[in-house]
Amino acid sequence: xxxxIHVHTKKVKSGDAPTRNIEKEKFVEILRDTDVNILAITxxxxxxxxxxxxxxxxxxxxxxxxxxxxxxxxxxxxxSHLIVICNxxxxxxxxxxxxxxxxxxxxxxxxxxxxxxxxxxxxxDCIYIAxxxxxxxxxxxxxxxxxxxLVSNPKRILKExxxxxxxGIYISHGHNSIYGSDIQNWENYIEQSQNLxxxxxxxxxxxxxxxxxxxxxxxxxxxxxxxxxxTIELFPFKSDPFERVVLDIYSDINILFGSKGTGKTDIxxxxxxxxxxxxxxxxxxxxxxxxxNTVFDIKGNSFNCNASDFGFDECIDEIKFLKIVTEEKVxxxxxxxxxxxxxxxxxxxxxxxxxxxxxEDEVQSEKILGEISDIRNNFLSFNEYLKDNPEITKYIxxxxxxxxxxxLEKILIQLKNGTEQSFIDNKSIKLLNSIIFCxxxxxxxxxxxxxxxxxxxxxxxxxxxxxxxxxxxxxxxxINQPINPIEEYAGSLxxxxxxxxxxxxxxxxxxxxxxxxxxxxxxxxxxxxxxxxAIVSISKHIHSNELFSKITDLNEIENIGTINSISDLxxxxxxxxxxxxxYSPSNGESSMILLHKELVEEKDIYLIDxxxxxxxxxxxxxxxxxxxxEKSLLSxxxxxxxxxxxxxxxxLPYNSIYRxxxxxxxxxxxxxxxxxxxxxxxxxxxxxxxxxISMKTLEGGKEAFGERGKIYGN
Amino acid sequence: xxxxxxxxxxxxxxTYLVLEVGENPIKITLTDDNPNNVKFAFNLILKxxxxxxxxxxxxxxxxxxxxxxxxxxxNQLNAEMKVIYSELAEYELTES
Numbered sequence: 001x002x003x004x005i006h007v008h009t010k011k012v013k014s015g016d017a018p019t020r021n022i023e024k025e026k027f028v029e030i031l032r033d034t035d036v037n038i039l040a041i042t043x044x045x046x047x048x049x050x051x052x053x054x055x056x057x058x059x060x061x062x063x064x065x066x067x068x069x070x071x072x073x074x075x076x077x078x079x080s081h082l083i084v085i086c087n088x089x090x091x092x093x094x095x096x097x098x099x100x101x102x103x104x105x106x107x108x109x110x111x112x113x114x115x116x117x118x119x120x121x122x123x124x125d126c127i128y129i130a131x132x133x134x135x136x137x138x139x140x141x142x143x144x145x146x147x148x149x150l151v152s153n154p155k156r157i158l159k160e161x162x163x164x165x166x167x168g169i170y171i172s173h174g175h176n177s178i179y180g181s182d183i184q185n186w187e188n189y190i191e192q193s194q195n196l197x198x199x200x201x202x203x204x205x206x207x208x209x210x211x212x213x214x215x216x217x218x219x220x221x222x223x224x225x226x227x228x229x230x231t232i233e234l235f236p237f238k239s240d241p242f243e244r245v246v247l248d249i250y251s252d253i254n255i256l257f258g259s260k261g262t263g264k265t266d267i268x269x270x271x272x273x274x275x276x277x278x279x280x281x282x283x284x285x286x287x288x289x290x291x292x293n294t295v296f297d298i299k300g301n302s303f304n305c306n307a308s309d310f311g312f313d314e315c316i317d318e319i320k321f322l323k324i325v326t327e328e329k330v331x332x333x334x335x336x337x338x339x340x341x342x343x344x345x346x347x348x349x350x351x352x353x354x355x356x357x358x359x360e361d362e363v364q365s366e367k368i369l370g371e372i373s374d375i376r377n378n379f380l381s382f383n384e385y386l387k388d389n390p391e392i393t394k395y396i397x398x399x400x401x402x403x404x405x406x407x408l409e410k411i412l413i414q415l416k417n418g419t420e421q422s423f424i425d426n427k428s429i430k431l432l433n434s435i436i437f438c439x440x441x442x443x444x445x446x447x448x449x450x451x452x453x454x455x456x457x458x459x460x461x462x463x464x465x466x467x468x469x470x471x472x473x474x475x476x477x478x479i480n481q482p483i484n485p486i487e488e489y490a491g492s493l494x495x496x497x498x499x500x501x502x503x504x505x506x507x508x509x510x511x512x513x514x515x516x517x518x519x520x521x522x523x524x525x526x527x528x529x530x531x532x533x534a535i536v537s538i539s540k541h542i543h544s545n546e547l548f549s550k551i552t553d554l555n556e557i558e559n560i561g562t563i564n565s566i567s568d569l570x571x572x573x574x575x576x577x578x579x580x581x582x583y584s585p586s587n588g589e590s591s592m593i594l595l596h597k598e599l600v601e602e603k604d605i606y607l608i609d610x611x612x613x614x615x616x617x618x619x620x621x622x623x624x625x626x627x628x629x630e631k632s633l634l635s636x637x638x639x640x641x642x643x644x645x646x647x648x649x650x651x652l653p654y655n656s657i658y659r660x661x662x663x664x665x666x667x668x669x670x671x672x673x674x675x676x677x678x679x680x681x682x683x684x685x686x687x688x689x690x691x692x693i694s695m696k697t698l699e700g701g702k703e704a705f706g707e708r709g710k711i712y713g714n
Numbered sequence: 715x716x717x718x719x720x721x722x723x724x725x726x727x728x729t730y731l732v733l734e735v736g737e738n739p740i741k742i743t744l745t746d747d748n749p750n751n752v753k754f755a756f757n758l759i760l761k762x763x764x765x766x767x768x769x770x771x772x773x774x775x776x777x778x779x780x781x782x783x784x785x786x787x788x789n790q791l792n793a794e795m796k797v798i799y800s801e802l803a804e805y806e807l808t809e810s
Contacts, residue, residue, distance in 0.1 A: 329749070330749050330753055330756060331752070332746075332747050332748060332749055332751075332752055333731060333742055333743070333744045333752070333784075333787055334743075334744070334745065334746060334748075335747075336744075336783040336786060336787055337745065337779070337780075337783055340779050340782045340786070341779055358789060358790055358793060361793075361797045364797060364800075453790075454790075455790055456787060456790045456791045456794055457752070457756075458756050458791055458795065458798065459794040459798060461753065461756050461760075462756065462760045462763075462794075462798040463798070463801065465757075465760060466798075466801060466802065466805060466807065469807065543757045543758070543761040544757065545750065545753060545754055545757065
């Protein structure tokens with residue numbers, strides 16, 4: 001929620017840029033793309049109530065428009081600018097007061113005294129914002145003192161700074177300060193609006209804003225209570241088990257601060273136990289407890305993956321086959337010679353021509369039978385599925401299912417006939433071969449003539465080699481393919497870049513010598529390498545008589561039993577990369593990333609102990625504080641024990657819990673930056689000033705307060 | 715389909731079936747029980763099959779025992795080569 005208390009919608013004075021003019025439609029469109037929820041129209045010496053109404057109504061659903069004016073002041077012979085913003089409920093009266101004040105004068109030459117302004121506008125429930133110091137033309141301290149004396153409520157006077165840094169400096173010096181866009185060109189407004197002050201508390205009206213200026217505790221508590229909170233009773237201290245601490249924990253940022261040794265960590269641990277007993281899963285995140293290398297298992301000790309995870313076949317059958325394959329027998333021509341050299345004299349034998357028939361190949365017909373049987377079985381299963389699942393009709397029209405059933409029936413008949421035919425063909429071949437074999441053998445027994453060889457052996461011999469070729473080439477092809485590395489986002493190192501944990505993977509193909517890589521599985525690198533080389537060698541000797549000596553080499557590899565799948569050849573190398581370059585994060589960077597990781601993880605409750613440890617201010621401000629704020633916007637419970645003002649102040653916590661050790665006793669005080677007070681939970685001590693305690697207790701307190709100009713003024 | 719020449723070489727000590735495959739003809743001894751000799755021949759026949767289907771045709775005028783043997787042997791071998799070629803094609807192992 002952002003606020004802009006200084007906006008021009010018209011070129012009024014001759015020196016105004018024409019780009020300050022904006023039409024309603026464009027105004028509505030631009031505002032829709034910003035986070036601005038409160039905007040005051042403050043043209044130079046001019047108020048247009050009709051434009052005010054149009055703009056107000058155009059953005060009514062997401063932005064309050066407050067009526068205002070930027071007046072040229074002439075006081076003590078010094079020209080300056082003062083913004084007057086009126087209660088929107090009184091804009092009609094405001095219009096009249098402006099008209100009366102301007103009295104038709106040229107805006108370029110118009111000027112007015114402070115007294116005249118207060119006389120005319122003070123009764124209209126206004127806020128005064130004076131250009132101050134570097135915001136020119138500015139009111140001097142003397143003129144501001146005058147204004148303080150003139151107005152009925154000096155808390156309604158704010159000093160306008162030129163940016164957040166100036167506002168922060170003024171605030172740290174005790175001045176109420178704010179700044180606006182003072183827009184020159186509406187084309188730049190969306191970008192410019194990102195630097196506008198942010199309202200941490202959801203201000204719903206002009207009146208509520210005025211009450212916040214007053215630091216009205218009731219108003220602050222009302223707004224704070226809109227966020228849910230839980231009252232928790234704890235006995236967190238081992239040193240004093242009876243010390244009772246009752247805390248309101250908001251679904252927002254809760255900061256636990258105080259000197260070292262005041263028991264902040266004990267409170268966090270106790271809160272964790274409390275939440276866990278309620279069924280949450282919480283743990284206190286402690287900086288420096290772990291290193292990134294351990295968290296990300298950079299050595300990959302517990303890393304595991306399979307080739308199939310990346311779409312590769314595991315080749316289990318192929319590897320097994322190559323280990324056990326033996327050479328097929330062949331028929332020598334000598335066997336034919338033995339048969340044919342015998343003079344066939346037996347008359348019956350001469351008549352039995354069946355022995356001369358050549359045997360047929362059974363494998364092809366078996367393959368066909370297997371294929372058609374598989375197809376038929378799948379269709380049968382599908383048909384069963386259709387019949388057994390009547391709920392299908394809930395999603396598919398009955399007519400379609402009936403139609404499908406008819407087609408399936410036809411397909412099944414065709415497949416049944418085809419299977420029968422293939423079965424007959426296959427059995428016929430087997431029967432024929434069996435008869436030829438039987439007759440040849442029986443004739444041989446009777447006649448003493450050696451049987452005629454039924455095959456040369458080329459078929460089986462070649463099939464075996466083809467199978468070896470296919471298996472070995474399949475493995476060689478896979479092990480030479482790259483695998484996409486696994487990248488896991490580790491976290492941001494701010495301006496340095498994004499840290500990524502990268503796992504490089506490859507298969508050992510026999511030529512990997514990079515020592516950074518180690519096996520993914522419980523295998524040694526040497527058998528991996530020898531195995532890959534042996535397979536490559538086998539694939540190159542398919543048509544050689546040495547093929548089986550290569551297969552013997554494969555089986556003689558030491559620990560060959562450990563390699564049974566392609567996954568057993570996987571190698572890994574894990575490391576971090578920063579902007580695509582290998583990077584080893586330092587201890588400080590490790591802390592950064594781990595904290596970042598903790599905060600980006602989706603949780604309902606974050607318990608964080610001293611997140612600032614080993615971290616630089618820039619990283620805390622630029623990365624961690626925005627992340628914590630984001631959690632608060634999502635109504636997460638963020639409870640942080642810290643000594644760091646960047647976290648304790650710049651996050652503007654709904655709840656500050658201060659642990660105080662005084663005169664041998666411990667006290668717990670709670671409060672917030674909005675009421676600027678810390679009150680003892682037991683009422684046993686007077687209240688303390690939140691700002692003073694924060695500045696005194698927290699590291700970097702004074703600097704951090706400089707940033708609070710980003711809120712509405714404090 | 716290509717036809718390759720097969721012939722019988724008769725020598726005093728041994729008789730061979732000579733198959734014209736590749737650059738150098740393959741000799742399979744008919745009178746010796748030597749499986750390695752046959753395997754060597756099969757390797758070359760298989761390698762050649764990858765280039766395309768072919769069959770052997772015996773060119774021999776002598777009607778003796780060796781002629782009978784080789785006719786029978788080549789009949790069987792040609793049938794087996796045909797089956798293997800179709801499998802090579804199915805597994806995309808042919809060179810064409």
